[in-house]
Amino acid sequence: MSAHVINGKELVGAYRTEIKDQVDRLIAQGVKPGLAVVIVGEDPASHVYVRNKNRACEEAGIHSEVYKLPEATSESELLALIAKLNADKAIHGILVQSPLPKQINEERVVEAIAPEKDVDCFHPVNVGNLMIGKPGPAPCTPAGVIEILKKVGVDIAGKHAVVIGRSNIVGKPMGILLLREHATVTTCHSRTSNLEEITSQADILIAAIGKPKVIKRRHVKPGAVVIDVGVNRLDTGKLSGDVDFDDVVDTASVITPVPGVVGPMTITILLRNTLEAAQRSAGLRAVH
Numbered sequence: 595m596s597a598h599v600i601n602g603k604e605l606v607g608a609y610r611t612e613i614k615d616q617v618d619r620l621i622a623q624g625v626k627p628g629l630a631v632v633i634v635g636e637d638p639a640s641h642v643y644v645r646n647k648n649r650a651c652e653e654a655g656i657h658s659e660v661y662k663l664p665e666a667t668s669e670s671e672l673l674a675l676i677a678k679l680n681a682d683k684a685i686h687g688i689l690v691q692s693p694l695p696k697q698i699n700e701e702r703v704v705e706a707i708a709p710e711k712d713v714d715c716f717h718p719v720n721v722g723n724l725m726i727g728k729p730g731p732a733p734c735t736p737a738g739v740i741e742i743l744k745k746v747g748v749d750i751a752g753k754h755a756v757v758i759g760r761s762n763i764v765g766k767p768m769g770i771l772l773l774r775e776h777a778t779v780t781t782c783h784s785r786t787s788n789l790e791e792i793t794s795q796a797d798i799l800i801a802a803i804g805k806p807k808v809i810k811r812r813h814v815k816p817g818a819v820v821i822d823v824g825v826n827r828l829d830t831g832k833l834s835g836d837v838d839f840d841d842v843v844d845t846a847s848v849i850t851p852v853p854g855v856v857g858p859m860t861i862t863i864l865l866r867n868t869l870e871a872a873q874r875s876a877g878l879r880a881v882h
């Protein structure tokens with residue numbers, strides 16, 4: 595059997611159209627959603643992502659501002675910009691691109707963002723609300739994975755979902771969101787001693803490791819749904835996922851190629867989080 599290879603252009607494109615329609619409706623009610631993206635330094639990959647986010651905002655009708663700060667920016671200069679954006683009525687979402695230069699404490703920066711403008715869902719208040727199931731943003735990549743599973747028609751409830759990776763931005767919140775969808779969740783990581791034994795029991799396998807092509811056919815149960823969160827740049831310049839696509843494609847029932855699905859869906863959830871922050875600010879969506 596060969597897997598259904600998810601077509602990101604189709605799936606993500608359709609979802610962006612849905613979001614654009616909601617943005618248009620909000621604009622007709624007098625509120626234009628606005629996102630500020632802050633990037634510090636010259637990391638080329640970060641600049642590519644920021645450009646992609648900016649373009650996606652424009653296409654969705656969301657106002658977007660990009661602040662490019664030099665590598666030598668001090669923490670207090672960045673905190674001053676965040677204070678200004680926190681007070682700006684035209685801005686509903688603030689995203690500070692990571693990584694930040696070493697003179698800046700990332701935690702302090704995240705905690706300086708007003709929680710209602712934290713469209714990454716990195717602020718401890720939003721992480722806490724996520725954990726206990728209160729309304730609010732969810733982090734873009736894991737929320738995007740849930741959206742992909744739903745759009746493809748994967749039944750999550752009662753299934754065994756195995757997440758490989760325990761980062762604060764993907765692995766941990768991924769587990770929480772899967773629990774919310776009533777999956778049975780197992781989290782594996784670099785210290786898991788019997789990885790293959792566990793991953794090969796997964797109905798839904800989510801790879802968020804950050805190493806190219808480490809998940810092989812032997813890790814995957816025949817018929818499993820495989821979602822590849824990895825975006826690894828190879829020496830050849832090509833992007834590769836955490837999953838060895840060619841090895842796994844005949845075993846899985848559904849698989850996401852890299853690039854093309856999880857990355858663009860991550861950006862789409864950023865648009866959704868910005869839209870929803872704007873709706874909340876206008877009293878058009880529940881806050882707690």
Ligand SMILES: Nc1nc(=O)c2c([nH]1)NC[C@@H]1CN(c3ccc(C(=O)N[C@@H](CCC(=O)O)C(=O)O)cc3)C=[N+]21
Nearest residue numbers: 642643689690691692693714825853854855857858860
């Ligand atoms: N505050 C913050 N929030 C983030 O959400 C955030 C961040 N910092 N720092 C870096 C990571 C990484 N990230 C990606 C987003 C889109 C693609 C994406 O669209 N990837 C395309 C390929 C893009 C390319 O060609 O390089 C794809 O997979 O198809 C990838 C990676 C968001 N991040």
